Amino acid sequence: MALKITVIGTGYLGATHAAAMAELGFEVLGLDIVPEKIAMLSAGKAPMYEPGLEELLRRHVPGFEGSTGRLRFTTSYEEVGEFGDIHFVCVTTPQKHGEYACDMSYVDAAIDSLAPHLRRPALVVGKSTVPVGSAARLAARLTELAPAGADAELAWNPEFLREGFAVQDTLHPDRIVVGVTSDRAEKLLREVYETPLAEGSPFVVTDYPTAELVKTAANSFLATKISFINAMAEVCEASDGDVVKLAEAIGHDERIGKKFLRAGIGFGGGCLPKDIRAFMARAGELGADQALTFLREVDSINMRRRGHMVELAREAVGGSFLGKRVAVLGATFKPDSDDVRDSPALNVAGQIHLQGAQVTVFDPKGMDNARALFPTLAYAPSALEAAQGAHAVLHLTEWAEFRELDPAALDGAVAERRILDGRNALDPERWREAGWTYRALGRPTV
Template sequence: MALKITVIGTGYLGATHAAAMAELGFEVLGLDVVPEKIEMLQRGQVPMYEPGLEELLGKHVAGIEGSSGRLRFTTDFAEVAAFGDVHFLCVNTPQKHGEYACDMSYVDSALASLAPHLTGPALVVGKSTVPVGSADRLAAYLAEHAPAGHDAELAWNPEFLREGFAVKDTLHPDRIVVGVRSERAERLLREVYATPLSEGTPFVVTDFPTAELVKTSANSFLATKISFINAMAEVCEAADGDVAKLAEAIGYDDRIGKKFLRAGIGFGGGCLPKDIRAFMARAGELGADQALTFLREIDSINMRQRGQMVELTRQALGGGPLLGKRIAVLGATFKPDSDDVRDSPALNVAGQVHLQGAQVTVYDPKGMENARRLFPTLGYADSAVEAVRGADVVLHLTEWREFRELDPDALGEAVAARVILDGRNALDPVAWRKAGWTYRAMGRPTA
């Protein structure tokens, strides 16, 4: 008999996972405690921008004309327990307010709501990013509170989604990691992921702690790589070197690789910053804090980039106060192909410049609504040209393709002064300078 799958939590991770499981041929029931979110998903709409996700939902959500009907949604834990063989936990694990530690309340609450309804054999699979040791604790809770006892098993299967590529990363992952305690759990997960496994995706079987550590260590490594090249940009700035050429040269070494070596205003979003902080906090609880002290410097370099961008802006305007200056900001999201503005370096810089008295106008292809909600006091425009109208300086802070394809000549007609600061080292300095712009980027030669 074909496995039935449930997905608990239908935010960014859960909505993508549920749609992908339906695409892989499973009957899927998604659950959320927010009725508005469920109503939206039932219409085949998503509460966030993610390329390809709405189309995938439309293919499978029951009640939509022409869909497979394999995907439904509910707010009822009893219905989920009765329906599913494998239950994926995809709820949020944000940073605790005022602390580095991870807030486990949503995971704990989801498991507490599900467990009493599990009367027969079931596999609960955690996908959320949690502090190492959580799975052990949750497995014990499940065995104690589920009527099925030890027949209600736990497994840990970390997610590795990149915003902007989440659908591809779910359907064609570069690896699948499962922390399991029984052959049955492994067999069920091999069945769930049979399609990607048949395409050659590596399947790594581990214990609970290792599975939990894989995601946080991967994110810590990526954060380290970004902060490393940003530290090199600081040195290049002081030594009059070119960090873009430096990155190109070291990127040819296949032990290092080219990815994540573009210097700029640093990383943000809902994962990397909170994950490395939670990792440090958990290492401290385990008495292994010295092993991760380097992550404090990684975090510090990252946050410093934002202040340096503000300073670069001041320098570009003659070094005086920013009061009354008109500044255009291209980009609000923490990365392109997303509408996510959580801990966005672009918005942070825009906010800092605004606090110093500048008139700031922001444009972003997808993040305007979220940005406006978070920073209602900033100005917003409907296009790049409108944003830069009358600007004394333009800040390029999110590397959307739309911005890379802008015509420097056409944009130059709208500004008060042709000065652009490339906070992402993504524009072509030659093309902009040829159009009469003063082009500056951290760690790059001034001409």
């Protein structure tokens, strides 16, 4: 009999996972406790911008021409318990308010709500990023609450999605990691991922703690690499070196690699910042805090970049933002997303606004979310309109359309031709040849 899959939580991770499971051929039922989100998904609309996701939803949600009808959504845990053989838990694990630690309340609530409806053998698969040790605790809770008892098993299967590439990363993962305690659980997960496994995706079988650690370790490594090159940018500025050429040179070393070596205003979003902080907090609880003290400096370097960008902008407009207009290109924490959570771009825009400048923001996809978070900033419908009367233009999210901007097209709009590249993604020569003053983090001024 074909496996039936449920997905608990239909945010960024859950909605993508549910649609991808339907694409892989499974009957899928997604659950969320927010009725508005369920109504949106049932209408084939994604609750966030993610390239390719809405097309995938409409290929499988009933009611669309040519749809397979394999993907439905509900708010009922009872329906989910009756329907599914495998239940993926994809709820959020935010940072606790006022603490570094991870807030596990949503995961705990999902397990407590689902377990009483598991009356036959089932596999519950955690995908949320959790502190190491959580899976063992949740497995015991599941056995305690489920009518099926020990036949309601837990596995841990961390996600490695990149926003902007989430659909591709789910359908064609670069690795699949499963933390299991039985051959049955491993067999079921091999069946779920049969298609990507046939394509050659590596399948790594571990215990619970290792599976939990893989995601936080991976994010900590990436964060460290980003903060390393940003630290080098600070040294380059002090010594008149060029961090872009430095990154190019060390990136040719295969042991280092070229990725994540672009200096700029640092990382943000809903994963890296909160994950490395939760990792530090959990290491402290385990008595291994000294092992991760370096992550405090990684976090510190990252946050310092935002303030440094504000200082460069203030210096560029003459030492004070009062009476100045600043255009900010970018609001999301990265391109190909509408996610503004802990966005360095919006943080910089907000700081400059608080220091007296009139700040106007444009982003290709993140405008509504940015307005909701920073309603006091001004917003424009295009880069050209954002630049009207600007004394400085700040490039803070590396969208392709910003990289392709024609400097001449902005000439008539700005008050002064001055651009600060917070992502080291623009061509300095192109802008300077067009008569602009170009400045970037970690690069010589001329």
